[in-house]
Amino acid sequence: xxxxxxxxxxxxxxxxxxxxxxxxxxxxxxxxxxxxxxxxxxxxxxxxxxxxxxxxxxxxxxxxxxxxxxxxxxxxxxxxxxxxxxxxxxxxxxxxxxxxxxxxxxxxxxxxxxxxxxxxxxxxxxxxxxxxxxxxxxxxxxxxxxxxxxxxxxxxxxxxxxxxxxxxxxxxxxxxxxxxxxxxxxxxxxxxxxxxxxxxxxxxxxxxxxxxxxxxxxxxxxxxxxxxxxxxxxxxxxxxxxxxxxxxxxxxxxxxxxxxxxxxxxxxxxxxxxxxxxxxxxxxxxxxxxxxxx
Amino acid sequence: xxxxxxxxxxxxxxxxxxxxxxxxxxxxxxxxxxxxxxxxxxxxxxxxxxxxxxxxxxxxxxxxxxxxxxxxxxxxxxxxxxxxxxxxxxxxxxxxxxxxxxxxxxxxxxxxxxxxxxxxxxxxxxxxxxxxxxxxxxxxxxxxxxxxxxxxxxxxxxxxxxxxxxxxxxxxxxxxxxxxxxxxxxxxxxxxxxxxxxxxxxxxxxxxxxxxxxxxxxxxxxxxxxxxxxxxxxxxxx
Ligand SMILES: Nc1ncnc2c1ncn2[C@@H]1O[C@H](COP(=O)(O)OP(=O)(O)OP(=O)(O)O)[C@@H](O)[C@H]1O
Ligand SMILES: [Mg+2]
Numbered sequence: 001x002x003x004x005x006x007x008x009x010x011x012x013x014x015x016x017x018x019x020x021x022x023x024x025x026x027x028x029x030x031x032x033x034x035x036x037x038x039x040x041x042x043x044x045x046x047x048x049x050x051x052x053x054x055x056x057x058x059x060x061x062x063x064x065x066x067x068x069x070x071x072x073x074x075x076x077x078x079x080x081x082x083x084x085x086x087x088x089x090x091x092x093x094x095x096x097x098x099x100x101x102x103x104x105x106x107x108x109x110x111x112x113x114x115x116x117x118x119x120x121x122x123x124x125x126x127x128x129x130x131x132x133x134x135x136x137x138x139x140x141x142x143x144x145x146x147x148x149x150x151x152x153x154x155x156x157x158x159x160x161x162x163x164x165x166x167x168x169x170x171x172x173x174x175x176x177x178x179x180x181x182x183x184x185x186x187x188x189x190x191x192x193x194x195x196x197x198x199x200x201x202x203x204x205x206x207x208x209x210x211x212x213x214x215x216x217x218x219x220x221x222x223x224x225x226x227x228x229x230x231x232x233x234x235x236x237x238x239x240x241x242x243x244x245x246x247x248x249x250x251x252x253x254x255x256x257x258x259x260x261x262x263x264x265x266x267x268x269x270x271x272x273x274x275x276x277x278x279x280x281x282x283x284x285x286x287x288x289x290x291x292x293x294x
Numbered sequence: 295x296x297x298x299x300x301x302x303x304x305x306x307x308x309x310x311x312x313x314x315x316x317x318x319x320x321x322x323x324x325x326x327x328x329x330x331x332x333x334x335x336x337x338x339x340x341x342x343x344x345x346x347x348x349x350x351x352x353x354x355x356x357x358x359x360x361x362x363x364x365x366x367x368x369x370x371x372x373x374x375x376x377x378x379x380x381x382x383x384x385x386x387x388x389x390x391x392x393x394x395x396x397x398x399x400x401x402x403x404x405x406x407x408x409x410x411x412x413x414x415x416x417x418x419x420x421x422x423x424x425x426x427x428x429x430x431x432x433x434x435x436x437x438x439x440x441x442x443x444x445x446x447x448x449x450x451x452x453x454x455x456x457x458x459x460x461x462x463x464x465x466x467x468x469x470x471x472x473x474x475x476x477x478x479x480x481x482x483x484x485x486x487x488x489x490x491x492x493x494x495x496x497x498x499x500x501x502x503x504x505x506x507x508x509x510x511x512x513x514x515x516x517x518x519x520x521x522x523x524x525x526x527x528x529x530x531x532x
Contacts, residue, residue: 164396167389167392167396168393168396170382171382171393171396174382174383174384174385177344178380178382180344180364181342181364182394182397182441183364183368183396184365184393184396185363
């Protein structure tokens with residue numbers, strides 16, 4: 001029993017670190033632009049299919065595939081930004097969200113209709129059998145995901161809080177108009193944040209897909225969903241919050257799956273999310289925690 | 295230094311500036327008076343590139359800046375101390391100043407200017423690491439001025455810097471305005487406190503309903519009946 005708990009917790013942290021990275025990407029867009037990009041996951045999916053393409057067609061190895069996946073996600077993110085976000089900057093947040101939902105459907109249909117098969121293989125990054133530490137089984141590629149998530153979080157935090165670009169990003173997030181007074185090109189900052197988020201999402205998605213060794217059109221929805229739930233659990237829009245939310249989601253899912261099975265697992269997650277939102281509404285009355293940006 | 299010619303700026307269908315013409319002399323303090331809603335802030339925003347004029351031209355030292363983006367205007371040497379100060383409340387004093395130097399790349403120069411600001415505004419030095427939102431109104435105004443100066447402007451636009459501040463703090467702000475001007479910065483000041491402005495400014499404009507209705511020296515201001523009635527006869531209750 002204790003062993004199960006420990007194993008579940010470790011598994012949950014590993015999966016949760018991928019959620020955390022997905023949530024970081026969401027947070028970057030939400031924190032800076034107060035925009036929800038529902039096409040976030042589907043953009044990652046497009047990148048992953050491009051990765052698979054160079055793998056199957058040109059026999060490229062894992063490193064090239066990983067790079068193509070991330071760049072593909074950035075390119076798809078650029079497409080979404082130009083179409084849904086650039087034309088309505090600084091206003092109509094809902095319109096951007098709805099537009100990004102439409103693009104989600106477009107990208108998903110594109111993958112479903114154009115591709116002859118539903119699922120495609122994706123090369124593993126590390127093809128080694130799991131190893132054991134103190135009776136706990138650990139997969140090397142999952143460990144890599146955890147390491148990447150920690151590195152991404154630290155890098156993002158440093159970028160946001162210790163660099164010139166980060167200062168401009170926070171200024172833009174806090175007060176667009178005043179940032180403009182100081183000569184900060186807020187539209188450019190927004191675009192860069194968006195592309196950075198897509199790259200982060202692409203990296204997270206690539207690590208997950210490489211661990212699963214397959215990609216399906218459903219991945220887009222999965223990634224948007226997990227990233228969104230993790231961000232909400234973490235309190236919307238803060239970097240540490242996104243990481244905690246992601247890890248929490250992973251651990252709760254792992255235990256839920258083990259003790260109650262897959263259906264109740266998801267129910268448990270919804271219950272937790274509900275609890276978080278209600279608690280925040282209660283505790284946070286007057287304290288604008290949802291207003292906290294990055 | 296600054297030439298504004300026939301500028302029309304509108305919010306949708308409503309023209310807030312209906313053909314404004316005025317000029318700001320280099321090395322001087324020019325003051326813009328006017329009642330609430332006259333269009334003073336709209337003019338500041340039009341010069342700073344925040345709002346795009348529908349017609350007319352704005353030139354800085356014979357270089358046209360009409361309709362340029364704010365970053366280009368800042369680069370051309372214009373900085374704005376906005377109405378209501380608008381410091382970033384969740385950032386430290388130091389970060390606010392750094393944000394003011396955003397377009398500059400000379401790290402050493404920025405560090406030196408930061409020290410200069412701390413000398414000029416010792417109270418900011420004491421609160422260097424404190425969040426700007428915790429400063430008093432007067433200190434926030436100092437910060438807003440210092441932040442604008444961090445871009446090394448040749449022309450400083452100040453939109454009602456004394457608004458809502460205690461008389462002693464207002465005096466201090468005006469002392470700083472004079473000092474800055476003596477050190478070579480041209481200043482274009484929006485002010486409703488005509489009594490204070492008369493002590494420092496070299497030239498005055500009065501704006502009413504989107505038009506300049508008076509232009510003159512301090513002496514002429516004291517003579518002019520319109521201004522007497524509105525600004526000097528009875529102090530504005532604020
Ligand atoms: N964002 C806006 N949208 C629509 N109308 C506006 C907007 N901002 C200002 N106005 C209108 O433009 C006119 C000029 O406003 P402006 O803020 O420039 O006046 P002001 O002289 O700065 O006044 P105050 O002394 O109150 O600061 C006013 O009639 C105002 O109602
Ligand atoms: Mg005003």
